[in-house]
Amino acid sequence: MRFPLFALFEAWAVTKLIRSPMFNRAVHKAYRKINKLEPMEPENGLQRTGPSALDHFKDEVKHQFRELTWQKRPPKQ
Template sequence: MKLPFLMLIEAWAVARLIRSPTFNRAVHSVYRKINRLPPLEPPNGGGRTGPSRFDHFKDEIKEQFKELTWQNRRPRK
């Protein structure tokens, strides 16, 4: 017979595991292998190609900074 405290911990651990994205990816991967289904994600790292959102953000900040510094330059003598 399990103690109620241990049953509570077990229920919490199972619920947390089921909500875990890593656990869900592993279950989907195993399911697809067992049923011989093709993988959902391309092998190149999730299918992301080209610049990321952060790269776009950096480029935009650089452009705005160039415009700002261009307007504040003193004329040459």
């Protein structure tokens, strides 16, 4: 009677492991290392495909500030 319960638990555990993102990352990393392929992720784990929203915001603020200050104020008398 113990064997079917153990087999059921083992099947559940293997299914959970295979569906785990961390396990899949480890398998892909090992596969790429064994086959001497380039890593898909940067070494630090950050994936940047372009400027961030903060970069866009800073650029927009600079642009608006330039538009406001391009006209010099008249000198005080």
